[in-house]
Amino acid sequence: MLLVEHFPVLIVGLAMFCAYTMLLAGYLNRKLPFFISLAMNCVFFIMSLFVLDHVLNVGPIRYWQGGWRPPWGIEYVIDAMNAYLLVIVISIVILGLIYSRGNVKSEIEERKHPTFYTLVQLMAAGLYGITVTGDLFNMFIWLEIASLTAYALIAVAGGRALRPAYNYVIMGSVGAVLYLFGVGWIYSVTGTLNMADMRLLLPLVYDNRAVQMGFAMIVVGVMIKAYIFPLHLWQPDVYTYAPSTISSMMASVHVKVMFYMLMRMFYSVFTLDFIRHYIGLDLLTCWVAAIAILAGSIWAIKQRNLRRMLAYSSVSQMGYILLGVGLSPFSPWGLVGAVAHILNHAIGKGCLFMCAGAIRQQEGLKDIRDFEGIGKKMPYVSAAFTIAALSMIGIPPTAGFASKLFLILASLDAAQYPFVVILLLSGLLNLVYFWRVIDQIYFVRHEGTKNAGEAEGRGKPLPLSMVAPTLILAALCVIVGIIWLTDIPLPLLDRILSDLRMGVTI
């Protein structure tokens, strides 16, 4: 067995182990946990690159825990899809950690720092676990780890964050329980929990009501976690009041991993055949996504609090990914769009939430209408915000443009023309609410208020540890956007498509 084949389990195991080490180290020195976490995640990042390379060049990694064969033992399966996701998750976690270094001081009291970092590390471990596992019940365990830590991390600042955290606990638990019930129903029919095994056994019992019921429960449960409209109600408050680092991490990767569960369910456990012919979810998914795209944008336009606006924008952007999945039975470009948008939205929205946090920390501003003159006071953050916002709108050559292109092509290919209109319209709605912010940051000037703003004095300049990750993500928006236009990602996409058994290549 090659060393690289141990990497997935090492990443997950070490991530858990180092979380507990961090807690202990925190008693010695409050600064230690951060460095342990950062160092370990950098190691994971390198490991994940090796894993991705191995998966692309050799083939999927199948790792039997403790040498127990599936379906008895737990199997970790890494194919192109989750190797790709793993790299994204780990890199965003690293950037989020660096960002938190300058940010936590202003939002969380110092005695809580070791626990905060421990929880972040645990949440990351949960996300890595969901990403690599090939077992439905094991996935539930990691889901619970990732969710419970998220509940705690949202509440950690106390005060106004408590209520949204409590809402999320309720809604999230309902989601998790639905998932578990669903897995139980399917298990009762197939007698296995291994995804690959289940895929072999299930086609015989597609007609079975228990299987269909189980599938429905899993889908709804995961949709709550991934805040697909109209199950998003817990999310705007959470993103508005959680610590900035956590909002940024949750919006960029937490939700992507939750959504990844849905994709696994669609493509690896069940098949598109089941989704199309047994329960007829294909077009329905597209329309749910379309409504999510429009509703999220329209609600975002109504918001005045920047982070709440970004939260609704996330609801809309998750619709893009769901639309890609919904179109995938008709056209491979749909899945390409979804896969691409997972990355594009992760970097774009991560950057925007970091900017929102930075503006709040330096200038103490949350309301978009107060943002006058930010462009002068915080040039780097404003530039990053503008680039990421352009990416959300879908201006070439940023990342968002590529997603839009793929999805439009998918809709045309699938002969589902209404979605072309919806995608283009959504770009314009995004323009409306993001441009308002850009206008306020750079261009709006009111006479009189200018002096008042200067009299308040500027806050402390931001530390490099906050500006650098923001700028890196903004730069990535452009770099990734250009890479998506080239043919460099084609091998990866081909591999993802074949690993998810789409049976076609592009």
Add this chain to the structure above:
Amino acid sequence: MELMTPLFAILCPAIAAALILPSRNHPNIREGWTIAASVTMFLLVLSMAPVIVKGDTIRYVLFQSMFEDIYIGFKVDAFGEIFAITASSLWVLVSIYSIGYMRTLNEHAQTRYFFSFCFAILGAVGVALSANLVTLFIFFEIITISTYPLVIHEQTPEALRAGHKYLAYLMPAGAFLLFGIMTTYYLAGTTDFAPGGIKSLANASPVIITVLFFAFLLGFMKAAWMPFHSWLPTAMIAPSPVSALLHAVAVVKAGVFGIVRIVGYVIGMDLMHELGLWLILAGIAGFTMITANLFAISQDNLKRRLAYSTISQLSYIILGAALLTKDSMQGAMLHIPFHGYMKITLFLCAGAILVATGKTRISEMAGIGKRMPVTMLAFSIGAIGMAGIPPVCGFISKLYLCLGAWAVGSPYGIIFLAVILISSLLDVVYFFPIILTAFFSKPMGEISGSGEDKVKEAPLLVVVPLTITAIFSLIFFVHPNTFYIFDLAKMAISDLFGGV
């Protein structure tokens, strides 16, 4: 022929933009970058012309995209080269003018101004050199976004409203354009410009082609055809050099450039003729020519009057393309640079008047010819050219348009010939009063000896560029082949219609 020149040309403004930001505290160095980049870019663009005149095209593939048969890259053909030469040569002059204008008026945010300007030009030249619709779209959106800070430069609520109107028109246009491009790709499997139209598009059903045509037409709203024109006069709130280069040349010409590309290189003349789309396009153009000129007559603000004149003149180009004859097409192609030079002269004059006297209204400009003889002489040259009167280059392009309309034959041809002539007559109606009041009427409430009739021109950096553009407007009449323009136009026509 594979050459990296198009890439280098595009990189010039990008590099300049990157250098402008760090040198924001040293105005002279900052403007130095702009000048250096503009001159380099112009020379690079011009260096491609001799190759193209020989009938070769310059291709440079930046990278293959993941879509089959779409690459991001440049293909410089004769028509693209005409637009590229127009935009890049005028950028040199406008850069010089901008320095004089912005410093004399002591404008704020000059770094932002020069930075955005670089990207706007990058977009315009990129559009000119693009090999296919996808590349064109990328540069098209860059133009839209980068000109916004220029339009709202004043940052007053009024300017912001104008900016919002600007985006409210042009961003939906971008969505239409993207729709058109993706549909083209879906139908034809390629988006490369092919002289005479993309062959595989001919198999699509007429209804879809018609939908496609309208999507493109709405997508190229930058051409300011009526009734989707009102963003252009509103955008005149921008500083004069911006209005000059962007709203008389780069932005709006990118729009008409796109329409000519669609007519000649995507949908193709045969399909346009077969489906009767040419008549729709020509009808829109003719309507715009007359109506915009009627609007222009009632404007008192000089820049707004020029804006309506631009709207009308742009439709000459659209009409030339729509008539689908060799001569009309050549007239359209020639009108792009010729109108560019004449209109920029007019806008620069309007800016010079603002700098020297602070006046923006025509009614206040009585007797201004005595104070600013050079400026008003240049203005007169531009105005004469607009009306198509020799010895200014507007005559040549309009002559070709008229010949083209005549060649159409049928009652339609005669109607459009009449439209061109009436519209030119209207040009005379609203331009000549300006010249008359400027030179021959006395300022109102003049107190003799108040110094009003002393010569007091705008600063040299402002006056010299507009003099040069005026002189070029004359040179183009005497020698239309300056900068290879005439040969390029002939080359483009032989590309389109096959053989000379």
